[in-house]
Amino acid sequence: MSVERVLAGLDVQYAIDMHYRAEVRLWQTGQYREWLNNMVAEDIHYWMPIYEQRFLRDRRPDPTPDDAAIYNDDYGELDQRVQRLYTGTVWMEDPPSKIRYFVSNIEAFDTGNGEFDVYSNVLVYRNRRQLEMTVHTLGREDKLRRVDDGFKVFRRKLLLDARVTQDKNLYFFC
Amino acid sequence: MTGNPSLVDTVESTQSREIFWDKDVYNLELERIFGRSWLFLGHESLLPKPGDFITTYMAEDKVILSHQPDGSFRAFINSCTHRGNQICHADSGNAKAFVCNYHGWVYGQDGSLVDVPLESRCYHGQLDKARLGAKHVRVETYKGFIFGCGDADAPSLEEYLGEFCWYLDTIWEGAGGGLELLGPPMKSILACNWKVPTENFVGDGYHVGWTHAGALHGIGGELAGLAGNRAEMPFEDLGLQFTTRHGHGFGVIDNAAPAIHVKRDGWAKYLADTRGEVLRKFGPERERLYVGHWNCSIFPSCSFLYGTNTFKVWHPRGPHEIEVWTYTMVPRDADRETKSIIQREASRSFGTAGTLESDDGENMSSATFVNRGNITRDGRMDSSMGVGFEGPHPVYPGIVGSSFIGETSHRGFYRFWKELLDAPNWDAVKANDSVWDSVFLNRDYWTAKLDAAE
Numbered sequence: 287m288s289v290e291r292v293l294a295g296l297d298v299q300y301a302i303d304m305h306y307r308a309e310v311r312l313w314q315t316g317q318y319r320e321w322l323n324n325m326v327a328e329d330i331h332y333w334m335p336i337y338e339q340r341f342l343r344d345r346r347p348d349p350t351p352d353d354a355a356i357y358n359d360d361y362g363e364l365d366q367r368v369q370r371l372y373t374g375t376v377w378m379e380d381p382p383s384k385i386r387y388f389v390s391n392i393e394a395f396d397t398g399n400g401e402f403d404v405y406s407n408v409l410v411y412r413n414r415r416q417l418e419m420t421v422h423t424l425g426r427e428d429k430l431r432r433v434d435d436g437f438k439v440f441r442r443k444l445l446l447d448a449r450v451t452q453d454k455n456l457y458f459f460c
Numbered sequence: 461m462t463g464n465p466s467l468v469d470t471v472e473s474t475q476s477r478e479i480f481w482d483k484d485v486y487n488l489e490l491e492r493i494f495g496r497s498w499l500f501l502g503h504e505s506l507l508p509k510p511g512d513f514i515t516t517y518m519a520e521d522k523v524i525l526s527h528q529p530d531g532s533f534r535a536f537i538n539s540c541t542h543r544g545n546q547i548c549h550a551d552s553g554n555a556k557a558f559v560c561n562y563h564g565w566v567y568g569q570d571g572s573l574v575d576v577p578l579e580s581r582c583y584h585g586q587l588d589k590a591r592l593g594a595k596h597v598r599v600e601t602y603k604g605f606i607f608g609c610g611d612a613d614a615p616s617l618e619e620y621l622g623e624f625c626w627y628l629d630t631i632w633e634g635a636g637g638g639l640e641l642l643g644p645p646m647k648s649i650l651a652c653n654w655k656v657p658t659e660n661f662v663g664d665g666y667h668v669g670w671t672h673a674g675a676l677h678g679i680g681g682e683l684a685g686l687a688g689n690r691a692e693m694p695f696e697d698l699g700l701q702f703t704t705r706h707g708h709g710f711g712v713i714d715n716a717a718p719a720i721h722v723k724r725d726g727w728a729k730y731l732a733d734t735r736g737e738v739l740r741k742f743g744p745e746r747e748r749l750y751v752g753h754w755n756c757s758i759f760p761s762c763s764f765l766y767g768t769n770t771f772k773v774w775h776p777r778g779p780h781e782i783e784v785w786t787y788t789m790v791p792r793d794a795d796r797e798t799k800s801i802i803q804r805e806a807s808r809s810f811g812t813a814g815t816l817e818s819d820d821g822e823n824m825s826s827a828t829f830v831n832r833g834n835i836t837r838d839g840r841m842d843s844s845m846g847v848g849f850e851g852p853h854p855v856y857p858g859i860v861g862s863s864f865i866g867e868t869s870h871r872g873f874y875r876f877w878k879e880l881l882d883a884p885n886w887d888a889v890k891a892n893d894s895v896w897d898s899v900f901l902n903r904d905y906w907t908a909k910l911d912a913a914e
Binding site: 366452456 | 554643679687722811822825
């Protein structure tokens with residue numbers, strides 16, 4: 287990260303913090319359509335790359351969107367994921383599972399033109415059926431764009447802190 | 461548990477629920493199923509250069525697969541012969557040697573012990589390094605797919621695949637380029653017995669319409685008619701199911717190869733451009749398979765969906781847990797963009813966050829864990845769908861079922877699982893080579909059906 291970056295002002299930091307809280311509230315209450323419509327830009331790239339365990343001396347480049355990824359979605363693909371959850375035939379979510387998000391360490395940088403680079407940490411707690419409980423932590427690198435009086439995300443890179451996912455799936459928004 | 465006829469009943473087409481739960485069965489599987497079978501290790505495309513390596517599992521054994529300077533592949537147990545420490549902790553890379561973290565013993569690309577720190581001063585010339593190389597397993601390849609085997613008496617890989625090669629050639633060779641795998645694999649833990657996903661992939665076309673109803677609605681296309689099992693469909697005209705000598709099997713849905721892919725233009729064009737050559741090389745029966753969608757398992761624990769092009773290994777971790785590794789299969793000679801889109805689509809459907817994958821994981825876990833109950837476990841599971849609507853076929857090798865929705869390949873998988881579990885060694889298995897398919901009683905199903913059609 288460049289030291290010359292311009293931290294966004296306090297008012298913007300606060301607004302982004304509130305934006306993330308609202309986003310989490312939509313996810314926790316199953317309002318996926320509202321999230322997609324109001325908080326996601328149509329030019330979104332929603333990406334969770336796969337990082338191998340490699341030796342420090344290994345000079346191969348980091349993954350790009352042309353490589354294997356757990357998420358590598360555009361808007362239409364995110365829309366399909368949302369749509370699936372409203373079909374009434376996703377048996378694994380009936381009865382519904384519980385999910386709780388904790389977003390912290392938010393750092394917003396002003397990149398001009400009403401756009402911001404935002405870094406955050408996310409802890410996700412899932413609880414399903416009677417006893418299934420999983421916890422994931424992720425680093426999140428966003429590019430947000432100001433729209434009207436809010437923000438829309440147009441790049442989201444999710445850095446999962448695990449080589450082997452200790453969960454049966456990662457089908458949740460983050 | 462060995463010799464217990466109740467684990468798999470090939471007459472009634474049922475299995476004991478103990479096969480998903482019992483620790484003794486699992487320990488016997490490690491010895492007699494995984495210890496004797498050829499297990500998928502990798503594909504040449506994953507380690508293309510000499511010195512390239514990947515680390516993987518053969519059941520619960522950690523293994524290093526290494527590309528040798530002469531172009532061949534070797535595999536050895538990822539454990540130091542000194543005090544047993546794991547030798548290599550990276551997923552993949554390129555290495556001239558592997559150095560154990562514990563005392564610094566150095567193993568060459570071929571697994572031989574090449575250097576021991578302070579050797580002359582501390583071992584006084586008494587260390588026989590030639591005897592202390594890492595423990596090797598057999599390695600053989602078929603059409604670029606690399607397998608390992610821990611049993612010196614097992615048949616060759618090609619004999620182990622047997623008549624299933626006839627089917628695999630259709631896609632692993634295809635028009636000429638064949639298939640390769642794209643990694644790195646996604647990895648996830650699933651709390652289920654390893655056979656639940658294997659049997660699901662080998663022959664469960666039945667669950668597609670119901671388990672995946674939600675995802676199929678979104679995808680649309682050819683398979684949308686299956687969603688919710690609502691459509692009236694002539695299932696006997698839509699595909700077939702196959703099982704072979706060593707339990708390898710698959711189901712095929714006709715003309716549906718790329719059906720799960722939303723962005724499919726490149727892949728569909730590739731198939732359209734190459735099917736003529738497949739017809740010329742392999743004939744109409746295999747051209748039919750080439751443009752169909754396969755749900756397939758290679759015995760014991762490697763599965764793939766051709767068409768969707770997800771490729772899975774179910775590494776067992778005890779009777780109630782597996783580590784799922786997910787690669788993507790792509791045509792080796794397709795253009796880069798087509799490969800990349802196939803990879804994205806395969807991951808979106810059957811990756812760790814896949815729209816269909818998440819439906820399956822739920823079922824596989826609960827089908828395992830209900831058997832914790834004593835009354836529950838003292839019961840049986842049924843695989844009788846389509847019994848009698850199957851048999852030897854004049855063209856297709858093995859046993860062929862009349863519809864992709866049937867349990868022919870389920871039955872074939874468990875038939876061989878039981879045979880290998882009961883057999884004292886591979887010689888005893890080979891003794892059954894001419895009679896293995898006698899449990900499929902209707903010998904005239906296909907001749908009668910084909911005669912009637914003429």
